[in-house]
Amino acid sequence: MTAHHPAEASPEVAAEVAVEQAHVDRVYAELEKASLRAADVEADGLARGRTDRTGDVRDEEMTGLFERDALVFAAARRRAMIDTQYEGLVFGRLDLGEEDSTAAEREVRHIGRLGVRDDDYEPLVVDWRAPAAAAFYRATPVDPMGVVRRRVLRCTGSRVVGVEDDLMVPVAPDDIVVVGDGALMAALTRSRGRQMRDIVATIQRHQDEAIRAPSRGVTEITGGPGTGKTVVALHRAAYLLYAERRRFEHGGILVIGPSAAYTAYIERVLPSLGEESVALRALGDVVDGMTALRPDTPEVAEVKGAVRIRRLLSRLAARTPDGAPEAFRAFVAGHAVRLDADVLRRVRAEVLRGHQHNLATDAARSALAEAAWRSVRQGERDTFLDAFDASRDVDEFMAAWWRQLDPRELLLTLADTDHAYAVSRGVLDHEEAAAVAYSFREALETGEWSVADVALADDLLARLGPVQDPEREDSGFYDIEELDDLSAYGVSDVRAGVRGGGRADGSRAVVTPADARERLMAGRLERASGYAHVLVDEAQDLSPMQWRMVARRGRSASWTVVGDAAQASWPDLAEATRAREEAFSGLERRAFHMDTNYRNAREIFDHARDVILPLVPDADIPEAVRETGIHPVDRVVDGSLAEAAADAVEQLLGEVDGSIAVVTPRRWADRLGALDGAGDGRVQVIDPLSTKGLEWDATVVVDPDAVTEESPGGVRVLYVVLTRAAHRMHVLRPATA
Numbered sequence: 001m002t003a004h005h006p007a008e009a010s011p012e013v014a015a016e017v018a019v020e021q022a023h024v025d026r027v028y029a030e031l032e033k034a035s036l037r038a039a040d041v042e043a044d045g046l047a048r049g050r051t052d053r054t055g056d057v058r059d060e061e062m063t064g065l066f067e068r069d070a071l072v073f074a075a076a077r078r079r080a081m082i083d084t085q086y087e088g089l090v091f092g093r094l095d096l097g098e099e100d101s102t103a104a105e106r107e108v109r110h111i112g113r114l115g116v117r118d119d120d121y122e123p124l125v126v127d128w129r130a131p132a133a134a135a136f137y138r139a140t141p142v143d144p145m146g147v148v149r150r151r152v153l154r155c156t157g158s159r160v161v162g163v164e165d166d167l168m169v170p171v172a173p174d175d176i177v178v179v180g181d182g183a184l185m186a187a188l189t190r191s192r193g194r195q196m197r198d199i200v201a202t203i204q205r206h207q208d209e210a211i212r213a214p215s216r217g218v219t220e221i222t223g224g225p226g227t228g229k230t231v232v233a234l235h236r237a238a239y240l241l242y243a244e245r246r247r248f249e250h251g252g253i254l255v256i257g258p259s260a261a262y263t264a265y266i267e268r269v270l271p272s273l274g275e276e277s278v279a280l281r282a283l284g285d286v287v288d289g290m291t292a293l294r295p296d297t298p299e300v301a302e303v304k305g306a307v308r309i310r311r312l313l314s315r316l317a318a319r320t321p322d323g324a325p326e327a328f329r330a331f332v333a334g335h336a337v338r339l340d341a342d343v344l345r346r347v348r349a350e351v352l353r354g355h356q357h358n359l360a361t362d363a364a365r366s367a368l369a370e371a372a373w374r375s376v377r378q379g380e381r382d383t384f385l386d387a388f389d390a391s392r393d394v395d396e397f398m399a400a401w402w403r404q405l406d407p408r409e410l411l412l413t414l415a416d417t418d419h420a421y422a423v424s425r426g427v428l429d430h431e432e433a434a435a436v437a438y439s440f441r442e443a444l445e446t447g448e449w450s451v452a453d454v455a456l457a458d459d460l461l462a463r464l465g466p467v468q469d470p471e472r473e474d475s476g477f478y479d480i481e482e483l484d485d486l487s488a489y490g491v492s493d494v495r496a497g498v499r500g501g502g503r504a505d506g507s508r509a510v511v512t513p514a515d516a517r518e519r520l521m522a523g524r525l526e527r528a529s530g531y532a533h534v535l536v537d538e539a540q541d542l543s544p545m546q547w548r549m550v551a552r553r554g555r556s557a558s559w560t561v562v563g564d565a566a567q568a569s570w571p572d573l574a575e576a577t578r579a580r581e582e583a584f585s586g587l588e589r590r591a592f593h594m595d596t597n598y599r600n601a602r603e604i605f606d607h608a609r610d611v612i613l614p615l616v617p618d619a620d621i622p623e624a625v626r627e628t629g630i631h632p633v634d635r636v637v638d639g640s641l642a643e644a645a646a647d648a649v650e651q652l653l654g655e656v657d658g659s660i661a662v663v664t665p666r667r668w669a670d671r672l673g674a675l676d677g678a679g680d681g682r683v684q685v686i687d688p689l690s691t692k693g694l695e696w697d698a699t700v701v702v703d704p705d706a707v708t709e710e711s712p713g714g715v716r717v718l719y720v721v722l723t724r725a726a727h728r729m730h731v732l733r734p735a736t737a
């Protein structure tokens with residue numbers, strides 16, 4: 001499906017390719033030289049610069065040279081990575097000048113993933129994010145910005161394999177050759193792999209405006225399916241890191257997407273643009289120390305995601321923990337002290353008004369001492385308090401009465417239905433409380449948290465504070481070395497093995513109850529760290545509780561927020577919008593709307609549009625730019641659905657070069673699982689919700705009515721599913737019994 005191979009190129013194209021190849025060769029040669037030179041400089045150059053100083057000027061020269069070479073050296077290393085994994089380092093060229101200029105009068109400027117200069121400090125390649133590259137993306141025939149011709153180079157590693165030109169002036173000067181059918185169309189018709197690619201060579205003008213918008217405040221990017229929202233947002237992250245490197249390298253950029261399948265899908269885009277320092281997190285992976293892939297049922301997800309659950313969490317956090325003593329009895333300074341349950345409850349409530357539980361051990365001890373003194377009031381107060389402080393009985397009591405509480409432990413208490421009823425009185429009805437209790441029993445059976453649980457744990461973490469290490473005195477002076485071994489503190493890398501998405505067939509691993517609990521409690525929950533910029537994709541899907549969780553990580557951040565309401569799977573948009581507005585309160589806003597669908601062939605998108613519009617008349621419908629003449633197949637299957645799906649896959653494997661998804665609701669997942677990995681790994685079987693944000697060359701959509709029925713967002717989720725295919729789509733419906 002690739003449009004041009006050098007072998008097929010006309011002599012005219014071949015000549016232009018040769019011209020570009022000569023320049024690309026120069027760039028690589030320069031990088032090679034600089035790489036060797038920088039290695040030398042690294043070895044001894046800097047030291048010589050310091051000792052053999054002949055004055056400030058020389059010193060500065062040396063430093064300047066070192067810095068430049070170090071940069072180029074880093075660039076050379078990055079280039080090695082780019083060559084092995086991505087498309088070419090140099091991807092664009094501008095010919096700048098007057099409409100009737102001659103070659104000698106025109107400036108030629110090459111654009112690439114990073115900037116490279118020659119020995120004379122002349123730019124051989126301009127970084128795509130530099131102001132000098134803006135015209136590459138912004139020039140149009142209406143506003144050419146001095147550009148006569150814009151050229152996109154297609155490279156494989158260091159080899160130029162094709163060029164695509166756009167003329168920005170009505171008539172090309174005589175010595176300018178214009179070849180190709182336009183780079184954008186060539187890019188869009190290409191086949192898709194398992195991971196998203198960058199679009200750095202073909203960013204469109206309106207996309208560039210969103211990418212280079214100032215970082216301040218909140219930048220909202222909206223638009224229908226396939227309009228490039230995600231890819232634009234990721235290029236924006238790369239741009240911000242370039243334009244304001246100091247600020248963003250310190251605070252960092254957090255990118256949040258809907259699922260682990262999504263983060264795995266997009267994870268190559270930023271490294272391909274030279275940026276690796278961005279934190280990519282799925283919604284089940286936002287809180288350090290906890291990872292969740294499992295979805296709840298739509299009903300439970302709704303209960304866990306709505307703000308009213310906070311009342312329940314607040315009660316959980318304030319409760320006297322299970323197993324805590326009901327009364328305090330001790331001899332202190334010769335007095336028998338007795339504090340009953342009521343007094344203890346009052347002391348606890350009083351302390352929690354001003355402190356987070358896990359950080360309040362000292363405050364609780366002091367408050368208890370005061371209460372004890374009030375109950376005695378004999379002798380010297382200070383003597384009493386000193387004795388209280390030194391008492392072993394008090395130590396023992398405190399260890400049981402005010403032990404450290406892990407948010408996850410509190411959540412798991414809800415697995416007990418009676419307890420769930422008790423703490424949810426007036427907040428949840430009986431049925432809801434029972435469903436929540438059931439969901440935590442599922443966690444205890446599977447050893448897996450649900451995605452919605454993560455936001456609940458984070459809320460509790462904000463109330464309780466992080467769990468504190470056991471007192472240092474306990475571990476003894478000579479044990480200090482062991483403190484480096486974090487496993488002794490229950491810290492393990494829970495992030496391992498998360499990639500790759502949920503199990504499409506809904507199967508469960510078998511685990512013993514003890515293993516399950518250990519897995520649920522593994523690692524340590526960490527307090528939210530603040531980021532300088534937070535980018536939220538598929539923002540329409542965040543529940544109010546998830547917005548609160550994300551907001552804790554962006555208290556002083558600027559934001560990029562990407563979404564499309566018509567693709568929402570969260571049912572109460574109004575409540576979610578309120579929670580989101582709280583996160584952004586007072587920040588300046590700017591909005592970008594994308595209205596061209598670059599993904600779906602028009603025939604496929606028309607099909608999806610006809611499904612959504614009758615039910616969501618105000619859906620944001622983009623214009624699909626690509627027509628193929630190939631209509632999707634939509635048919636009722638009389639015989640076996642699994643066989644029909646296998647046939648469709650077989651056919652599509654012959655028709656497209658790239659990736660294929662079989663999207664199936666839960667009820668058919670078992671029967672279709674065998675197709676996963678077919679076609680040498682080109683075929684993926686996936687559940688409807690996990691398709692959010694992803695795309696394939698072709699899709700087989702199984703039982704669309706069941707997709708709607710099983711999904712929290714109903715037809716909106718079916719709309720997501722029907723807009724994932726770039727080139728071909730089969731929709732298979734079971735015959736009704």
Ligand SMILES: Nc1ncnc2c1ncn2[C@@H]1O[C@H](COP(=O)(O)OP(=O)(O)OP(=O)(O)O)[C@@H](O)[C@H]1O
Nearest residue numbers: 199202203204225226227228229230231598599693
């Ligand atoms: N300027 C461009 N050049 C080449 N490809 C592009 C361009 N803009 C978008 N695309 C391609 O269009 C497809 C859709 O982009 P993307 O996934 O970012 O859309 P989206 O708006 O986030 O979609 P959705 O909301 O449906 O998940 C991707 O394959 C992307 O690479």
